[in-house]
Amino acid sequence: MLxxxxxxxxxxxxxxxxxxxxxxxxxxxxxxxxxxxxLAAALFGFVAASGQGTVAVADVAWIPAMGIHYTLxxxxxxxxxxxxxxxxxxAGILFSWNIGQKDGDRANEFFAFFLALIGGVYGVFLxxxxxxxxxxYEIAIVPKYFLIAIWGSTRRxxxxxxxxxxxxxxxAMVLIGLxxxxxxxxxxxxxxxxxxxxxxPVSFQMWAFPLVFTGFAILAGMWPFHTWAPxxxxxxxxxxxxxxxxxxxxxxxxxxxRVAMTLFPHGLDPWRFSFLxxxxxxxxxxxxxxxxxxxxxxxxxxQNDFKFVIGYSSVSHMGFVxxxxxxxxxxxxxxxxxxxxxxxxxxxxxxxxxxxxxYERTHxxxxxxxxxLQLGKAMPFAAWVFVxxxxxxxxxxxFSGFIAEVQVIAGAWRAFPLFAVIAGLGxxxxxxxxxxxxQRAFFSDAPTLDANGAAVPIPQYEPITLAEKAAVxxxxxxxxxxxxYPKLLLDAIAPAVEALPHALLTGGRPW
Amino acid sequence: MVTVNLGALFSVTLPETILEIVSLLVLVVDLGLLRRxxxxxxxxxxxxxxxxxxxxxxxxxxxxxxVVTSVGGLLAGTxxxxxxxxxxxxxTALVLLLSIKAEFSRNPGEYVAVVLLATAGMMLVxxxxxLLIIFVALELLSLSLYVLTGFAKSSALSAxxxxxxxxxxxxxxxxxxxxxxxxxxxxxxxxxAGIAAALATQGVSPLLVVALVMVAAGLGFxxxxxxxxxxxxxxYQSAPAPVAALIASGSKVASFAVLVALTSGLAxxxxxxxxxxTVLLLCMAAGSIVLGNLAALVQTSVRRLLAYSAIAxxxxxxxxxxxxxxxSGAAVxxxxxxxxxxxxxxxxxxxxxxxxxxxxxxxTFAGLSRRNPLLAGTMLIFLLSLAGIPPLVGFxxxxxxxAAVLRAPAAGAWGLALVAIALGASAVSLYYYVQVLxxxxxxxxxxxxxxxxxALELSVLMLIALTVVAFGILPGLxxxxxxxx
Numbered sequence: 001m002l003x004x005x006x007x008x009x010x011x012x013x014x015x016x017x018x019x020x021x022x023x024x025x026x027x028x029x030x031x032x033x034x035x036x037x038x039l040a041a042a043l044f045g046f047v048a049a050s051g052q053g054t055v056a057v058a059d060v061a062w063i064p065a066m067g068i069h070y071t072l073x074x075x076x077x078x079x080x081x082x083x084x085x086x087x088x089x090x091a092g093i094l095f096s097w098n099i100g101q102k103d104g105d106r107a108n109e110f111f112a113f114f115l116a117l118i119g120g121v122y123g124v125f126l127x128x129x130x131x132x133x134x135x136x137y138e139i140a141i142v143p144k145y146f147l148i149a150i151w152g153s154t155r156r157x158x159x160x161x162x163x164x165x166x167x168x169x170x171x172a173m174v175l176i177g178l179x180x181x182x183x184x185x186x187x188x189x190x191x192x193x194x195x196x197x198x199x200x201p202v203s204f205q206m207w208a209f210p211l212v213f214t215g216f217a218i219l220a221g222m223w224p225f226h227t228w229a230p231x232x233x234x235x236x237x238x239x240x241x242x243x244x245x246x247x248x249x250x251x252x253x254x255x256x257x258r259v260a261m262t263l264f265p266h267g268l269d270p271w272r273f274s275f276l277x278x279x280x281x282x283x284x285x286x287x288x289x290x291x292x293x294x295x296x297x298x299x300x301x302x303q304n305d306f307k308f309v310i311g312y313s314s315v316s317h318m319g320f321v322x323x324x325x326x327x328x329x330x331x332x333x334x335x336x337x338x339x340x341x342x343x344x345x346x347x348x349x350x351x352x353x354x355x356x357x358x359y360e361r362t363h364x365x366x367x368x369x370x371x372x373l374q375l376g377k378a379m380p381f382a383a384w385v386f387v388x389x390x391x392x393x394x395x396x397x398x399f400s401g402f403i404a405e406v407q408v409i410a411g412a413w414r415a416f417p418l419f420a421v422i423a424g425l426g427x428x429x430x431x432x433x434x435x436x437x438x439q440r441a442f443f444s445d446a447p448t449l450d451a452n453g454a455a456v457p458i459p460q461y462e463p464i465t466l467a468e469k470a471a472v473x474x475x476x477x478x479x480x481x482x483x484x485y486p487k488l489l490l491d492a493i494a495p496a497v498e499a500l501p502h503a504l505l506t507g508g509r510p511w
Numbered sequence: 512m513v514t515v516n517l518g519a520l521f522s523v524t525l526p527e528t529i530l531e532i533v534s535l536l537v538l539v540v541d542l543g544l545l546r547r548x549x550x551x552x553x554x555x556x557x558x559x560x561x562x563x564x565x566x567x568x569x570x571x572x573x574x575x576x577x578v579v580t581s582v583g584g585l586l587a588g589t590x591x592x593x594x595x596x597x598x599x600x601x602x603t604a605l606v607l608l609l610s611i612k613a614e615f616s617r618n619p620g621e622y623v624a625v626v627l628l629a630t631a632g633m634m635l636v637x638x639x640x641x642l643l644i645i646f647v648a649l650e651l652l653s654l655s656l657y658v659l660t661g662f663a664k665s666s667a668l669s670a671x672x673x674x675x676x677x678x679x680x681x682x683x684x685x686x687x688x689x690x691x692x693x694x695x696x697x698x699x700x701x702x703x704a705g706i707a708a709a710l711a712t713q714g715v716s717p718l719l720v721v722a723l724v725m726v727a728a729g730l731g732f733x734x735x736x737x738x739x740x741x742x743x744x745x746x747y748q749s750a751p752a753p754v755a756a757l758i759a760s761g762s763k764v765a766s767f768a769v770l771v772a773l774t775s776g777l778a779x780x781x782x783x784x785x786x787x788x789t790v791l792l793l794c795m796a797a798g799s800i801v802l803g804n805l806a807a808l809v810q811t812s813v814r815r816l817l818a819y820s821a822i823a824x825x826x827x828x829x830x831x832x833x834x835x836x837x838x839s840g841a842a843v844x845x846x847x848x849x850x851x852x853x854x855x856x857x858x859x860x861x862x863x864x865x866x867x868x869x870x871x872x873x874x875t876f877a878g879l880s881r882r883n884p885l886l887a888g889t890m891l892i893f894l895l896s897l898a899g900i901p902p903l904v905g906f907x908x909x910x911x912x913x914a915a916v917l918r919a920p921a922a923g924a925w926g927l928a929l930v931a932i933a934l935g936a937s938a939v940s941l942y943y944y945v946q947v948l949x950x951x952x953x954x955x956x957x958x959x960x961x962x963x964x965x966a967l968e969l970s971v972l973m974l975i976a977l978t979v980v981a982f983g984i985l986p987g988l989x990x991x992x993x994x995x996x
Binding site for chain 1: 888
């Protein structure tokens with residue numbers, strides 16, 4: 001069943017690629033139906049597999065001479081992320097409902113690229129064969145360029161090209177590692193689990209691990225390779241920034257866990273020396289993750305462009321995911337996976353509020369300009385949505401972000417106490433920038449009287465559409481549901497984390 | 512003295528013979544029967560005849576592959592060679608189909624005849640296992656290509672490109688012949704297997720190194736590897752588009768096939784001899800990868816961009832040749848065949864755009880997705896495949912090639928380092944391919960007027976594009992001919 005998420009998306013993309021121009025307005029309806037079918041398949045697969053470990057989805061010999069198979073399987077982590085992808089796809093299309101109203105906006109192409117991207121993401125989360133995983137990973141990168149460069153806004157060509165080049169530099173690093181692993185193992189297989197059994201020499205893992213980890217972490221927005229993320233997010237059209245922050249950055253983090261850490265667990269071992277207290281790649285990357293948390297939050301605090309605030313907040317939140325993975329503890333990795341899901345939902349909601357609900361009506365994202373518009377009164381719906389999303393993003397109990405970040409910090413406390421404290425500080429800064437953006441955009445003390453003493457009229461904007469309301473309900477409801485009842489997802493995640501290779505979860509090994 | 516079985520010789524060389532007969536036939540038909548016909552009718556008939564000749568030749572090759580594997584050690588007829596030869600005739604047929612509408616020449620008969628002669632040369636080079644035959648066949652190929660490059664008689668640039676190509680080519684052919692003569696002097700035979708056997712008993716001599724350098728110069732010129740690449744950008748840019756496609760496709764296949772044969776011959780010799788040959792290849796490979804990719808970044812002409820990208824691709828393939836295992840040789844052939852197919856497609860699109868806009872500058876591609884969505888779609892596939900994006904065949908070819916390099920016993924740290932450089936450089940290469948795609952899909956065009964493309968051209972281009980996708984999704988399709996892994 002889960003495999004249909006991939007097939008439906010690609011089939012939808014193909015149909016939309018040859019969609020007749022005369023039916024432009026219907027393209028979005030078709031795309032929505034495809035996305036809903038994908039979500040239904042993901043949900044069905046998630047429910048049907050509850051309580052089970054890894055479920056096999058498909059296994060066909062693909063290129064027998066090279067030992068490459070078309071192998072799909074889903075453990076709890078994959079199922080959760082596939083579900084996230086389904087939700088983000090549906091919400092993204094609902095928030096793009098305004099594409100296709102005009103003749104010249106190339107709606108069918110937009111949704112074709114969108115669904116191709118979604119199909120690639122589903123594929124990465126389900127692949128077990130590393131060759132297949134890499135193929136899907138690259139398929140997910142190309143459409144992003146076009147989505148941003150064609151339908152984007154601020155400096156779109158620059159943002160799109162930067163994103164594409166960073167992504168490809170990262171995937172080149174990953175490919176070097178994969179090819180080297182394939183050649184070294186010499187066992188004619190690209191199956192993840194088979195390769196993970198192979199005892200790669202520790203010296204090999206010591207250079208392959210950082211290479212592959214960094215390659216994937218570039219896409220996860222790891223500091224200092226994060227700079228593509230804010231510019232890309234800002235340049236992207238709303239649905240694309242929702243996908244970028246919501247699922248594409250998760251691809252990077254997923255790759256770090258599923259490929260880099262699973263294949264080369266001994267890359268995390270301590271070196272024989274220590275430099276300024278840094279004694280392993282694990283500490284190096286954990287340090288970078290913590291810097292990302294604090295740096296992203298601090299930069300978000302001083303942004304004047306509303307979308308940049310959210311863009312940098314994504315860098316900060318993804319830092320939690322990477323930190324959680326590197327704790328190498330059950331609770332930390334649980335938290336990291338839950339944070340992937342949670343941030344995917346919340347970032348989608350935030351980008352939709354800023355990029356779609358507010359920007360499409362006010363045509364500005366400048367916080368000082370927004371503060372004069374009395375948006376709290378003019379657009380109470382937007383204000384409410386942003387308050388909800390902001391609270392979820394801050395990590396307020398009751399929302400999914402809280403339970404995820406608490407677990408990450410609990411795991412980090414065991415592994416790196418100092419980093420845990422600093423990450424906690426990051427949460428405090430997170431409250432500050434969310435609060436500041438909320439206050440300036442929606443609840444500022446704009447003068448209600450002008451210089452002559454007459455009342456400044458509250459601007460009138462187009463009413464909120466049904467599609468927007470539905471998408472908000474979907475995302476906010478999910479975040480609240482998971483926040484109140486995290487067991488829904490944790491029941492799938494925790495056994496999957498427990499089933500990860502033993503070497504991965506016994507960190508801090510001596511030589 | 513080598514004894515040659517004449518029946519086997521006939522069987523192995525029949526495909527080339529067919530092409531030569533057809534090339535004469537085309538001349539007779541064009542200059543005799545069609546004298547009074549219009550230009551387009553003559554071109555149409557000449558190309559159709561040429562395509563038919565290629566078809567017959569390919570069918571014979573396909574049905575007789577591996578029947579005679581060797582003719583006295585002079586010519587080889589293994590399935591691998593047959594695969595390369597079939598690839599070459601198919602590429603020539605596609606080039607001819609794409610040149611039916613071309614208007615650069617008033618002598619269609621001569622054009623098609625020379626193209627067929629060049630193709631015969633390519634096929635002979637691919638099969639040759641003797642220095643003299645290699646040289647003669649390469650000269651047949653090269654001289655035909657010099658003529659073809661200058662075929663647009665009304666264009667001064669075409670003449671300039673032909674002269675440059677000819678002067679560089681003549682020089683490099685002389686060097687190569689010089690190298691061959693040293694090899695003969697060292698071993699007393701011109702047969703590749705004989706040379707390998709004789710070299711295995713002697714060590715590395717300065718004379719051998721000189722000979723190897725000379726041969727590398729000659730073949731490096733044919734594949735446009737650094738530092739023998741200077742002719743490529745000018746020739747690619749100024750030759751008539753179908754000719755540029757032929758130079759970039761069939762001629763590349765033939766040259767790489769001979770490099771594979773030569774290297775696998777040398778590889779059976781002593782370690783140190785192989786090592787000196789490998790070092791030469793690796794230097795050329797690294798130079799080509801770096802220079803090709805960096806120079807392509809700043810090009811504004813799409814043809815020059817493809818020329819520099821061709822230099823970079825030659826660098827990747829030289830890595831595979833330097834690894835000199837059976838797998839890497841097969842991987843190089845797979846790579847060069849699929850690369851050539853993709854390049855023919857790309858030149859086909861360029862030819863169409865040039866015809867209606869009059870230039871191959873990148874800016875003339877602006878808005879192509881609006882002006883002709885299907886044409887734009889095929890170019891998207893070709894360029895992404897050249898950049899090595901899955902699920903297109905370019906990715907698979909790269910993966911297969913680099914995996915073969917890393918698995919080769921001869922490749923140690925250098926293999927890993929150069930593969931890393933190559934993969935890094937191919938991430939860079941995405942930038943310039945996307946520059947073209949950006950014009951096609953993102954930048955609005957100066958005119959919205961649809962670009963005319965004939966049904967034949969469009970169907971040929973779409974066929975190539977579909978093949979590129981199909982081989983990408985099912986790379987095993989060719990595995991009967993070219994073994995993988």
